[in-house]
Amino acid sequence: MKAASFSYVKPAALNEVFDLLERHGDRARVLAGGQSLLASLNLRLSAPELLVDITGVPGLAGITVSGGTLRIGALTTHRQIERSPEVARHLPLLAQAVRHVAHVAIRNVGTFGGSVALADPAAEYPACAVALDASLVLAGRGAQRRVRAREFFRGLYDTALQPGELVMAGEFPLSGEAYRSAFLELARRRGDYAIVGIAAHARLAAGRISDARLAFLGAASRPVLALRAASLLEGRPLDAQAIAAAQATLDDDLELPADLYASRATKLQLARVLLGRALGALNG
Amino acid sequence: MDQTLLTTLIVNGTSVTRRVPARQHLSDFLRDELGLTGSHTACEHGACGACTVRVDGAIVRGCLMLAVQASGRKVDTIEGLSDSGELADLQAAFHRRNALQCGFCTPGMLIAAQDLVTTRPEATREEIREHLSGNLCRCTGYQAIVDAIEEVLAQRRGAKT
Numbered sequence: 526m527k528a529a530s531f532s533y534v535k536p537a538a539l540n541e542v543f544d545l546l547e548r549h550g551d552r553a554r555v556l557a558g559g560q561s562l563l564a565s566l567n568l569r570l571s572a573p574e575l576l577v578d579i580t581g582v583p584g585l586a587g588i589t590v591s592g593g594t595l596r597i598g599a600l601t602t603h604r605q606i607e608r609s610p611e612v613a614r615h616l617p618l619l620a621q622a623v624r625h626v627a628h629v630a631i632r633n634v635g636t637f638g639g640s641v642a643l644a645d646p647a648a649e650y651p652a653c654a655v656a657l658d659a660s661l662v663l664a665g666r667g668a669q670r671r672v673r674a675r676e677f678f679r680g681l682y683d684t685a686l687q688p689g690e691l692v693m694a695g696e697f698p699l700s701g702e703a704y705r706s707a708f709l710e711l712a713r714r715r716g717d718y719a720i721v722g723i724a725a726h727a728r729l730a731a732g733r734i735s736d737a738r739l740a741f742l743g744a745a746s747r748p749v750l751a752l753r754a755a756s757l758l759e760g761r762p763l764d765a766q767a768i769a770a771a772q773a774t775l776d777d778d779l780e781l782p783a784d785l786y787a788s789r790a791t792k793l794q795l796a797r798v799l800l801g802r803a804l805g806a807l808n809g
Numbered sequence: 810m811d812q813t814l815l816t817t818l819i820v821n822g823t824s825v826t827r828r829v830p831a832r833q834h835l836s837d838f839l840r841d842e843l844g845l846t847g848s849h850t851a852c853e854h855g856a857c858g859a860c861t862v863r864v865d866g867a868i869v870r871g872c873l874m875l876a877v878q879a880s881g882r883k884v885d886t887i888e889g890l891s892d893s894g895e896l897a898d899l900q901a902a903f904h905r906r907n908a909l910q911c912g913f914c915t916p917g918m919l920i921a922a923q924d925l926v927t928t929r930p931e932a933t934r935e936e937i938r939e940h941l942s943g944n945l946c947r948c949t950g951y952q953a954i955v956d957a958i959e960e961v962l963a964q965r966r967g968a969k970t
């Protein structure tokens with residue numbers, strides 16, 4: 526299908542973006558990579574009057590490391606994240622996850638900020654951001670604030686973004702040497718959104734696991750931490766018994782809404798299998 | 810009334826300037842304005858890859874980019890890449906290996922394959938499949954496509970040594 530009619534503008538400065546968003550309110554939409562937005566316009570799932578292309582605004586792309594934080598600018602593409610030596614070195618979880626985001630032609634264009642702002646419950650970055658306790662930097666006219674990922678993702682395609690606000694960047698704290706990560710997902714086809722996935726990050730020392738952050742994607746209306754599983758594992762050796770016990774708690778930890786293809790029981794089984802594999806990988 | 814914007818882009822090496830409706834995507838622009846019908850459109854929401862073209866050297870979905878977003882950029886389509894001879898060995902291998910039947914997916918497949926062959930000369934069969942995961946083919950069952958690309962990878966590696 527074809528998109529309904531709209532106007533297009535590409536401001537060269539952040540202030541102009543805020544002006545336009547203020548003036549046009551909910552009749553305007555921010556356009557970044559367009560890899561979700563243009564698809565939904567072509568399907569006529571929405572019909573904004575104005576697209577504000579933010580890719581002409583300088584300073585919104587790029588990956589920098591400083592003072593114990595890795596910062597990813599909103600306009601950084603999936604491909605840039607995939608190829609970044611800083612991400613590979615400091616955020617192995619994200620480096621593993623990005624390879625599951627769509628296909629090369631989409632990764633070349635789609636952006637970090639767009640994925641975070643969209644907040645698809647089966648998307649990879651939101652779960653990684655929660656597992657790594659990242660913060661999102663948001664800005665409106667004259668004001669900037671930081672929101673922790675856990676509070677930013679509020680529900681199905683629902684975030685803490687206020688009207689007129691932009692995602693400027695994600696800030697990921699760097700974790701110590703003893704931390705390990707594993708990202709795994711099951712999808713019907715390579716590059717599809719996950720049926721269920723896990724972003725696992727934990728400290729491993731002397732064969733014992735601690736500070737485990739086990740974020741699931743596709744398991745609720747937003748990324749969720751398996752808190753019972755994590756507290757059960759705290760300080761234990763990662764043996765078969767501990768893994769089985771953690772798997773058993775997922776029924777209570779996760780909503781797992783059925784979808785078109787998978788029942789709750791199927792998803793629970795898949796989540797357990799993924800948790801087992803992820804814990805195995807952390808230990809390996 | 811549609812808003813139109815004066816847009817200049819470089820298509821297959823030639824600069825073109827047109828007034829384009831804001832909502833027109835790059836694939837429709839190439840097909841309807843320029844008559845370059847080798848880029849196909851099917852799903853128009855990013856799922857099939859039939860519309861794959863190259864923008865500033867990177868493969869993209871023509872249906873998920875507005876023509877105005879390509880303003881000032883270099884667009885290469887199957888017509889240009891075919892005429893320049895860049896794809897000649899891939900095209901020959903596709904032909905030889907029966908890697909196309911109806912041919913609908915083929916322009917997108919070839920452009921995605923060329924991207925792989927130039928960026929990952931050592932790619933395995935598994936990596937070929939991964940790289941083509943965004944390109945659907947309803948006819949061949951993919952096996953022959955992977956065979957053809959594998960063959961070209963080996964040829965090009967051989968040509969270098």
Ligand SMILES: Cc1cc2nc3c(=O)[nH]c(=O)nc-3n(C[C@H](O)[C@H](O)[C@H](O)COP(=O)(O)OP(=O)(O)OC[C@H]3O[C@@H](n4cnc5c(N)ncnc54)[C@H](O)[C@@H]3O)c2cc1C
Nearest residue numbers: 555557558559560561562627635636638639642648692855
């Ligand atoms: C076939 C297909 C498969 C896909 N598979 C996956 C997948 O497996 N995993 C996955 O995560 N994604 C997947 N995607 C989506 C893709 O990753 C998108 O790139 C991403 O979700 C949106 O990024 P974008 O830059 O393209 O944003 P756009 O499409 O431009 O925007 C998306 C939304 O975010 C808003 N927005 C964009 N940037 C900002 C900002 N800086 N501040 C505030 N609001 C903003 C827009 O207004 C819009 O509402 C897939 C897409 C397709 C077409």
Ligand code: FES
Nearest residue numbers: 851853857858872
């Ligand atoms: S027509 Fe563009 S991906 Fe299907």
Ligand code: FES
Nearest residue numbers: 910914946947948
């Ligand atoms: S040859 Fe017919 S769709 Fe691929």
